[in-house]
Amino acid sequence: MGVELPTTEFSDIPDELWLELETHAHEGTEGHGEMIQLLDEEGRFRSDSKLAGLIGELGPDALLGMYRDMAMIRRFDAEATALQRQGQLALWVPLRGQEGAQIGSGSATRAQDYIFPSYREHGVALTRGVDLAELLRLFRGLSNGGWDPRATGFHLYTMVLAAQVPHAVGYAMGIQRDAARAAAKGAADGTSRGQAAVDPAAVVAYFGDGASSEGDIHESMVFAASFKAPIVFFCQNNQWAISVPAEVQSRVPLFNRAKGYGFPGVRVDGNDVLAVHAVTQWALARARNGKGPVLIEAFTYRLGAHTTADDPTKYRLSDEEKSWAAKDPVARFEKYLRAEGIADEAFFAQVAADGDALASQARHDILDFASPDMQEAFAHVYAEAHPLVAEELAWHREYQAGFADQPAVQQTTEGGR
Numbered sequence: 127m128g129v130e131l132p133t134t135e136f137s138d139i140p141d142e143l144w145l146e147l148e149t150h151a152h153e154g155t156e157g158h159g160e161m162i163q164l165l166d167e168e169g170r171f172r173s174d175s176k177l178a179g180l181i182g183e184l185g186p187d188a189l190l191g192m193y194r195d196m197a198m199i200r201r202f203d204a205e206a207t208a209l210q211r212q213g214q215l216a217l218w219v220p221l222r223g224q225e226g227a228q229i230g231s232g233s234a235t236r237a238q239d240y241i242f243p244s245y246r247e248h249g250v251a252l253t254r255g256v257d258l259a260e261l262l263r264l265f266r267g268l269s270n271g272g273w274d275p276r277a278t279g280f281h282l283y284t285m286v287l288a289a290q291v292p293h294a295v296g297y298a299m300g301i302q303r304d305a306a307r308a309a310a311k312g313a314a315d316g317t318s319r320g321q322a323a324v325d326p327a328a329v330v331a332y333f334g335d336g337a338s339s340e341g342d343i344h345e346s347m348v349f350a351a352s353f354k355a356p357i358v359f360f361c362q363n364n365q366w367a368i369s370v371p372a373e374v375q376s377r378v379p380l381f382n383r384a385k386g387y388g389f390p391g392v393r394v395d396g397n398d399v400l401a402v403h404a405v406t407q408w409a410l411a412r413a414r415n416g417k418g419p420v421l422i423e424a425f426t427y428r429l430g431a432h433t434t435a436d437d438p439t440k441y442r443l444s445d446e447e448k449s450w451a452a453k454d455p456v457a458r459f460e461k462y463l464r465a466e467g468i469a470d471e472a473f474f475a476q477v478a479a480d481g482d483a484l485a486s487q488a489r490h491d492i493l494d495f496a497s498p499d500m501q502e503a504f505a506h507v508y509a510e511a512h513p514l515v516a517e518e519l520a521w522h523r524e525y526q527a528g529f530a531d532q533p534a535v536q537q538t539t540e541g542g543r
């Protein structure tokens with residue numbers, strides 16, 4: 127049975143809307159492109175944008191849902207940060223400021239798509255239906271992941287920078303090959319069953335401006351371009367890689383790099399949830415239709431610390447933080463919804479109350495989590511028994527036995543990076 131695998135030709139003719147955006151993207155790669163924006167900093171809608179039409183398809187319920195998700199994850203993030211300060215989490219990685227980039231892109235994915243996050247994508251997790259308590263368990267050190275990646279289409283977090291991106295390309299190539307096989311089978315059976323039965327899917331790989339300097343990203347982009355893998359590279363340029371500013375990572379705007387690999391790159395205002403949604407929707411549709419990868423650079427800002435183990439006042443000026451606070455994605459979207467009469471005071475009050483309830487739930491969840499048996503940590507080092515692990519386990523048991531005459535102390539999780 128012949129299986130038709132993709133070639134390296136770049137000969138697709140996109141329909142009118144896609145063509146306009148492609149042009150925009152390629153202009154961008156020449157360095158003349160502007161940052162795609164649908165809401166200006168005051169929350170005014172830019173109806174002159176080429177992407178305005180895409181957003182027109184979103185009804186009020188979808189818009190309100192996006193705001194709600196942004197506000198809820200911001201509230202959850204603040205609570206998790208506080209819980210770390212109280213010693214209940216080993217570490218937290220705040221997302222404050224990146225809600226537009228994350229909810230905008232996550233809400234553009236479909237159930238059949240598969241997402242590879244790094245470690246800050248709590249907003250995307252929310253859009254994929256991940257139980258937020260699982261994030262708390264992970265950062266308390268109780269689980270090695272927690273949620274079911276197959277059920278949610280949301281892979282486990284990866285702490286090693288960019289390590290998830292080659293996996294994402296491999297996964298995308300797998301999707302592509304499964305579809306090609308299904309089509310070949312359909313052809314062999316004399317039916318169009320194969321092709322029609324597969325709802326095209328795509329992959330989104332999230333990484334940061336700092337991670338973009340890793341060799342893994344280069345290798346991933348070469349493979350993705352050569353095989354026209356159905357993948358969207360979603361780089362959240364939040365301006366900092368811990369204490370290293372983004373301009374040190376790249377001498378050209380990051381989205382420009384796509385040109386060197388042979389696929390479109392676009393820069394979108396990452397604090398504009400509508401623009402991010404539209405651009406991601408475009409890139410995903412393109413990928414699902416066999417047109418290959420896109421690099422989206424979401425231009426945004428990490429308003430908080432890198433992690434709860436970081437103090438940003440040591441390396442950046444408060445003026446910079448203030449200037450980005452004025453571009454806040456949640457406040458901007460709220461202004462838009464109010465000005466357009468899509469949401470009223472009662473809606474915002476309800477969302478705030480629901481956010482407080484979510485935070486309260488997080489506080490209760492954390493106190494209910496059972497502490498794992500430390501011996502379990504030894505069980506998963508190797509697939510089979512190992513004498514060194516057995517020796518260390520014996521030492522651990524002896525050490526624990528030394529506390530036998532002391533009252534049980536509740537385990538807390540302190541420190542961590």
Ligand SMILES: Cc1ncc(C[n+]2csc(CCOP(=O)(O)OP(=O)(O)O)c2C)c(N)n1
Pocket residue numbers: 246285286287333334335336337338364366367368428432
């Ligand atoms: C391979 C690797 N090198 C270094 C680190 C340490 N490290 C953790 S986060 C980070 C900065 C990453 O910045 P960026 O990619 O911009 O993502 P952000 O944290 O800003 O979301 C570094 C250097 C790591 N986790 N993995």
Ligand SMILES: [Mg+2]
Pocket residue numbers: 334335336362363364365366367368
């Ligand atoms: Mg960064």
